[in-house]
Amino acid sequence: STHTAQADDPFRVAVVMPSATNDLAFSQSMYDALLFVQEEMGEDNFEFVFQDGTFVVDDAAVALREWALEGYDLIIAHGSQYGAVVEEIAIDFPDTSFAWGTDSDTFGFDNVFAYEAASDQGGFVNGYLAAQLTESGVLGVIGPIETGDAKLYVDGFVAGAVYGDEDITVNVNYIGSFSDVALAAEAAETHVANDADVLTGSAQMVVGAVGVAIDQDEQVLWFGTQANQTSLAPELVVASQVYHWEVVLMDMIELIQDGTLGGESYSLTLENEGLTIEFNEEFEVDEELLDEVDSLIEGIIAGDIPTLMEEDSE
């Protein structure tokens, strides 16, 4: 197989992802983006293969190397845990373009793209909204492990909540696992027992927490991130921060087709519309509040409102 893409060959992308493509979270956000791009470019011009559920890094390493040997045009390692692997393999295949995230480090290679999500921005908006909607004044957050975009989201959420109400209590709980649904459920129970009436969380194990929120007698609200989580709990979800990796993908594809294989580092932001806040249409929110959110987003885009608190950025 040859590396040089003929004009009439389709653009071929291969992706490895840590969880299922329909997890309503991190992996789905990439999968949806790939489908979007395929729609956009047409099936004849864009092909992709993927391997999902690859949380084990060395399984991913094998897949990445295989794909590199097969001459894919762009190989994406969708997960911050894959960085070291990408760094190692990218050296061996200087003519292949790699992309990985979420991170900003291209290792100084000109065949590696990096992408991340400024998930603190959407987190900030969600946190602000949560502070307005809570009646108990207590919010609960369920995180997996304190790294990557999950940490950014959680930190942004806390900052936004405090920005909305200085006296608010935000209880944060990292359960130490991306997969333990039952523990996530129990963390939600713990939050509720400590009076939280608004919950949020990041990563694929949060379905457990959503389930608990649904089962409460008193209404408990939910804020989503990474993908639109409205379908999980149509009654409780207020809004979700949604990742639109297609913004990044389209740009990378263009660069690659023009001969630039990497070196660029991307970030999804509210500004470039890689991040959007999608409201649940079933859930009634005051017009007034929606206006506040709009101006909040403008402020964030303009850089007037910092989305991380001082101590967090240390």
Place this chain on the structure above:
Amino acid sequence: MSDQSSKPVVPKRIQAVQMNGIVKRFPGVLAVDHVDFELNSGEVHALLGENGAGKSTLMKILYGLYNLDDGEIVINGNPTSMRSPNHAIQAGIGMIHQHFMLVPSLTVAENIALGMRSSRGMLLDLDVVSARIRELSELYGLEVQPEAPIWQLAVGEQQRVEILRALYREASLLILDEPTAVLTPQEVDDLFRILGQMRDDGHSLVFISHKLHEVLAISNRITVLRDGRLVDTIPADTATKQLLAQMMVGREVVMRYEHAARESGESRLKLDSVSALSNRGDLGLRQVTLDVRAGEIVGVAGVSGNGQHELAQVIAGLRPSAEGKVWLEGQDVTSSSPAKLNTLGLSHIPEERMLDGIVKDFSVAENLVLQDFARKPYAWGMFLRFGMIARKCKQYIREYEIKTPSHETPTKSLSGGNIQKLVLARELSRQPRVLIAAQPTRGVDIGATEYIHHRLLEARDSGTAILLISEDLDEILALADRIVVMYEGQIVGEVSREDADVGTLGLMMAGATVAKAPNISENVIK
């Protein structure tokens, strides 16, 4: 002893059993070859034969543990198939195995209730079972605590549980596979009394043993097997030890040995007031002082459980001594490791040879060098020399007449007697300075026994100092130059070969005064 007022306990379910033309094959072995066997109610029928003759196999077929390849079993005139122990139990057959079939963690009552229908349906009725056990144990004089867990019981007690279980199940035919091999003489007396009572009640009994005097004492008829084939069935009152031995082995067996008096040499093994704890935590061995010289066999007589086991273990380095000193050729070896004792020239034929003597899954060759594989000529540095090991082993197999297909055969597929020979070959071929031989012929047929005795005498004649521990007084009398008697952990007396007679030894073994000396050496019921 039996209480006449108790209700009769034996349903006469089995009047007669015939096993006709029984054949059983195992891979590579024709274990039972067209054997006919017959048993009537109210008789004790002994089964005799060398190790591996097929005794246990024949009886396991009757008990439904093995399916027969050919032949038929006829009970009370009806051909009956015994496809599992359940069928046998239903038919009224009980069996006490060579290795007891008890669950150690369960109590006596639980073991007896196991597999029985409960009077309360699905729920256990242990109180009912216990009450019945007490009744039965009174009736037969079988003392047993229904609530005691099996693992706490001594072997003799465990056997009583097995017998009680058969009685409980109202078995009218009871098979006993080498029931006396592990019993003390008193326990054997007890057992024979119970068996006699059972026979008188109309039970049929099959009795397997290697001890001819026992067989002669208890049975009505005797069947002898050799190499899986029936030799003959004869009435007990026409049989003699000599005749039986000849039928079993197929040749004449001489149980008399050349025992040339011999000057004993220097002191090899010395014990000075040695005491040691038993497993129970009491002093199983108390203040034993002993001296074994080059070229002599010192026999240790005594009823089992009187410290012989501890004595052997302390000397072999397998049990720490609580006080006193052990000397090997003048060197203090008190509480030395078995490894060190090995290098100093001590050999040990352990009592529980399947447990302590061999590694069952190892080949014959590996077991033959188990002690010396790390030394010349079997090893070269840390590397094993397989050629040399094979050569040596073939030599031992030949010399000691170990029946095995090859030196690479897994040891577990050898018969008990041959495993014993293997251990003997290993220990004697090292030309040990001192040999501890504990029950060297227990469970071994008479042919092999004769052979082992010759070997021990040979070793003695070549200068080895031998401590022979045995419960078999005949064995001690045949081999030992001097005899010490143990009772309750102590040495209570010593006699020389010339002065020894069964009567005095028996008295000393009982630790009793002359006046109330019981007759220990003859396990005879009238």
Place this chain on the structure above:
Amino acid sequence: MLSDILTASVIASAIRLATPYIFAGMGETFGQRSGVLNLGVDGIMLLGAFAAYYAVLETGSLLFGVMAALATGMLMGLVMAFVSVTLQAEQGISGIGLYLFGLGLSDMLYQRLVGTPVHVDGFPRVDIPVLTDLPVLGEIFFNHNFLVYVAFASVPLSAFVLTRTTFGLKIRAVGQNPEAADAMGVNVARIRYFTVIIGGAFSGIAGASLSIALVNFFQGNLTAGKGFIAVALVYFGAWRPYWVMAGTLLFSTVDALQLQIKTLENALNLDIPNELAVMAPYVVTLVALIFASKGVEKPTALTKPFERGE
């Protein structure tokens, strides 16, 4: 300070978290007591969890959900029994095979038949007239879903069956000395089939207690290895139902405490170093280990296939 942390809600939480372990642990206790180590518990839990979830999703009936989990569990138990008892395969290996099978199949079925997470209405919290309203005890003990009660009720039931019934006696005998049990007319293979199938049913319901009671969702590897921990807890509890339950509660209390500590850390400005929370379960495990595991009556025939001479 401890009372700040060890609140009623923590204990309630521990009880909920213990539920799947208790179900799986009781089932595994039966199997191991009879001499069969089933390492496939986690795989059976996953299939049971999916079966229950899917049944409830399709029919809306919790009864069907429970029945689906039981049936699936028993079927998997039958497979394990066949492989380990009849084929006499090495139990460690067959268990792992079963686990991988359950892991793969449950995920595949989920992807095929459902795809994206949908919430089901699982077992609701039961309100027990007077008891639920009791001040503290109400929250701790009488505010759970139905399966939580079933799980805890299964403990004395299991203990009773094992110690007081003829079936239990046979199980223990078969696990300790199958030769002896066989010689006494006990059908060793049949008893082991029973216990392993019972174990499967328990594992299936353990899965259901996650998917249609605790989280009311399904996703691939929902159990996250809980089945393996249940097996460890059976060792830990030395094959005795009450001890297994005690060990499980110890374990789940530490988990619940950790959640509580992490939650309250910044809120109450508690001064608990995070390491303490992280290390707590291991320290507890090790200490309990030293106290618990010596002198235990292990089923001596565990993992040993039984075959009569011929």
Place this chain on the structure above:
Amino acid sequence: MLSDILTASVIASAIRLATPYIFAGMGETFGQRSGVLNLGVDGIMLLGAFAAYYAVLETGSLLFGVMAALATGMLMGLVMAFVSVTLQAEQGISGIGLYLFGLGLSDMLYQRLVGTPVHVDGFPRVDIPVLTDLPVLGEIFFNHNFLVYVAFASVPLSAFVLTRTTFGLKIRAVGQNPEAADAMGVNVARIRYFTVIIGGAFSGIAGASLSIALVNFFQGNLTAGKGFIAVALVYFGAWRPYWVMAGTLLFSTVDALQLQIKTLENALNLDIPNELAVMAPYVVTLVALIFASKGVEKPTALTKPFERGE
């Protein structure tokens, strides 16, 4: 069609994937052959992986990395030996305790000392003058990092030690009948300490083969249960080094193939149902199971503590 799938690169992949299993499996073989089941392998691997990673991160020296992994592994082996041989704790429980300990400690140390993933320069691929350039064989066999070669070299070495040396004979005797071995003058406890510590060293290096050779970074639970699979593979290979290796390669080939099949499926429009790919490892496991596990010579004293005079 098979040749489309079973390409040189798949085989090379399988060899790389097999590396940690082979290390851990050889170590576990030593322990089990002597009668000690160490279920803590995965925990030791994690600590070894972290130690190696951290040493390389701090010093830049691969030698220090390997030494750190070995030392950590041996230390953990010593702990396991102490608990299971000297304290005679139930091996199943102590192993799980060790696993949880290693899992928690490695993650905590990583969070404390490193925090976010940093790449280290691990073992590079070795270029062997002529061999690496061989057409197909070069890619398959002579294009790996140093530790891959060490792992495969350890197989004949382990087999040799177990069958041809006096130490090996002692190990086997101790695993089969510790009473007899003791009576024959073998120091049972010492042999078991040796094997468990050797096993620890192997597990440590197994972890290092992940963190400083295969992926070159660390994260919590990096091993993802590989240690447990290694234990299963030891059973699978019936305690014989070559068989363990063969089982491992079978397993890792299926893994590598699965990656390949999924990729080819959409790329080449091959008509392989996804289910086939998903189920392949289980089918292989089950089939191999039926062939491999009957009539195996298991160390009969496995999991049994030994105490003289009982």
